[in-house]
Amino acid sequence: MDFELSSEHQMLRDMTYRFAKDKFPPLSEECDREEKYTRDLVTEAAALGLVGAWIPEEYGGAGMGSLGNALITEQISRVDMGIGHNIWAASFGCEAILHFGSEEQKKTYLTRVCNGEWISAGAFTEPNAGTDVAGYRTRAVKDGNDYVINGNKTFITNASNSDFLVTQCITNPEAKRHDQFSLIIIPTKTQGVTTNHLTGKMGLRSSDTSEVVLEDVRVPQSNLVGKEGNGFRQLMDLFDTTRVWIAGQCLGLSEACLEESIKYVKERTVFGKPLGSFQISQLKLTEMAVAIEALRGLVYKAGWLVDQGRPDYSLSAMAKYFGGKTAVSCANYAVELHGGYGYFEEYKVQKWYRDAKILELYEGTKEAEILTLGRHLQRD
Numbered sequence: 001m002d003f004e005l006s007s008e009h010q011m012l013r014d015m016t017y018r019f020a021k022d023k024f025p026p027l028s029e030e031c032d033r034e035e036k037y038t039r040d041l042v043t044e045a046a047a048l049g050l051v052g053a054w055i056p057e058e059y060g061g062a063g064m065g066s067l068g069n070a071l072i073t074e075q076i077s078r079v080d081m082g083i084g085h086n087i088w089a090a091s092f093g094c095e096a097i098l099h100f101g102s103e104e105q106k107k108t109y110l111t112r113v114c115n116g117e118w119i120s121a122g123a124f125t126e127p128n129a130g131t132d133v134a135g136y137r138t139r140a141v142k143d144g145n146d147y148v149i150n151g152n153k154t155f156i157t158n159a160s161n162s163d164f165l166v167t168q169c170i171t172n173p174e175a176k177r178h179d180q181f182s183l184i185i186i187p188t189k190t191q192g193v194t195t196n197h198l199t200g201k202m203g204l205r206s207s208d209t210s211e212v213v214l215e216d217v218r219v220p221q222s223n224l225v226g227k228e229g230n231g232f233r234q235l236m237d238l239f240d241t242t243r244v245w246i247a248g249q250c251l252g253l254s255e256a257c258l259e260e261s262i263k264y265v266k267e268r269t270v271f272g273k274p275l276g277s278f279q280i281s282q283l284k285l286t287e288m289a290v291a292i293e294a295l296r297g298l299v300y301k302a303g304w305l306v307d308q309g310r311p312d313y314s315l316s317a318m319a320k321y322f323g324g325k326t327a328v329s330c331a332n333y334a335v336e337l338h339g340g341y342g343y344f345e346e347y348k349v350q351k352w353y354r355d356a357k358i359l360e361l362y363e364g365t366k367e368a369e370i371l372t373l374g375r376h377l378q379r380d
C-alpha cells in the first residue's frame with residue numbers, strides 16, 4: 001500500500017494552489033458580492049492545463065486522471081470555491097463524451113474545452129425533477145437526420161457562458177422508464193436555445209447558475225452521445241466520477257476553514273489567554289482535523305479507483321456524503337471560533353459558511369446519497 005501521491009500529482013497540487021492564491025483573492029470579494037462570473041480566469045487556468053485535466057492527452061487534456069482533478073478541485077476550493085467552481089465545471093458533461101462519445105465528438109469538443117476555447121455545461125436538472133433523474137421530461141423527437149428538442153432545464157452551472165450543453169432527453173418514451181433517455185450535445189448558439197442567468201444565490205455566487213429553455217431546437221442525430229436509450233445509465237456513470245471532484249471541493253473548503261481557524265485562535269485573546277488554549281476550541285479544531293483526514297482518504301481512494309478502471313459508485317457516494325457533512329460542519333466551527341467577527345463580510349469564514357451548503361445539495365443531495373448507500377449496503 002502506498003499513500004504517497006506521485007510526483008506529477010504533487011506538482012499539480014502545488015501549482016494549482018499557487019495559481020488560485022495568486023489569481024483569486026483580488027477578485028473574490030467583488031465576484032461574491034456582485035455575483036460576477038470570470039471567464040478570464042477560466043482561460044488562464046486552461047492555459048496551465050487545469051481545465052479538463054482529467055482528459056487524456058490525445059484529446060488535449062493533461063492526462064491527470066480523476067485523482068488529479070480531485071486535487072485541482074481541492075486546491076482551488078481552499079482559496080475560493082465559487083471562482084474555482086467555474087474552472088472545474090468548465091468541462092462538466094464532457095465525462096460522458098469521453099466515455100461514450102464518438103471519436104469525432106471527442107476530437108471536436110474535448111480538445112476545445114481543454115484549451116479554453118469552449119466551455120461545456122451538463123444540463124440535466126429540470127424545474128420539476130432534480131433528485132428523480134428518471135423524472136426528466138425534455139423530449140427529443142427524430143425528424144429526418146435531426147432531433148427536435150423541447151423542454152426546460154434549471155440550475156445549470158455555466159449554461160449562460162457555455163458553448164455547448166450535454167443534455168439528458170427522452171428519446172424513447174415507449175421504453176421502460178430507465179431506458180427512455182439519451183444524452184445529446186446541443187451547441188448553445190443553436191436557434192431555440194435560451195439561457196437565463198439566475199441571481200440571488202446564498203453562496204457560490206461567483207459561479208454562473210442558469211435556466212435553459214429549449215424550443216424546437218434542431219441538432220443532427222450525430223450529436224447523440226453513445227447509444228439511444230442509455231442516457232440514464234450514462235448519467236449514473238458520470239456521477240461516479242464527478243462526485244469525487246465535488247468531494248474534493250468539500251475537502252478544500254474544509255481545509256481552508258481549519259487553516260483560518262488555527263490562525264485566528266492563536267491571535268485572539270479571551271479571558272486574558274489565547275482562544276486556542278481553551279479545550280473547547282481545541283475540540284473544535286480536532287473535530288475538523290480528524291474529519292478532514294478521513295475525507296482525504298475517501299476522496300483520494302475513490303479518485304484512484306476511477307483511474308484504475310474500477311470506479312466504485314458507493315465509495316464516490318460516501319466521499320460526497322461525508323464531504324458535504326464535513327464542509328458544512330467545518331464552516332460552522334470556523335464561524336463559531338471567530339465569534340461575532342465571523343458573522344461579518346470582512347472575515348472569509350462567513351463566505352465559506354454560505355458556500356458550504358451547496359455541497360449537500362448538488363450532484364446528488366445528501367438524501368440521494370443516503371438512498372444510494374442504503375440500497376448498496378443491503379444488496380444480496
Ligand SMILES: Cc1cc2nc3c(=O)[nH]c(=O)nc-3n(C[C@H](O)[C@H](O)[C@H](O)COP(=O)(O)OP(=O)(O)OC[C@H]3O[C@@H](n4cnc5c(N)ncnc54)[C@H](O)[C@@H]3O)c2cc1C
Nearest residue numbers: 122123124125129130131155156157209362363364365367
Ligand atoms: C448552485 C447550483 C448548481 C447546480 N449545477 C447543476 C448543473 O450543473 N447541472 C445540473 O443538471 N444540475 C445542477 N444543479 C441542480 C442540483 O443538482 C439539484 O438542485 C439537486 O439534484 C436537487 O434537485 P432539486 O433541487 O430538484 O430538489 P428535489 O429533488 O425536489 O429535492 C428536494 C428535497 O427532497 C429530498 N428528496 C428527494 N427525493 C427524496 C426521496 N426519495 N427520499 C427522501 N428525500 C428525498 C431531496 O434530498 C431534497 O432535500 C445545481 C444546483 C445548484 C443550486
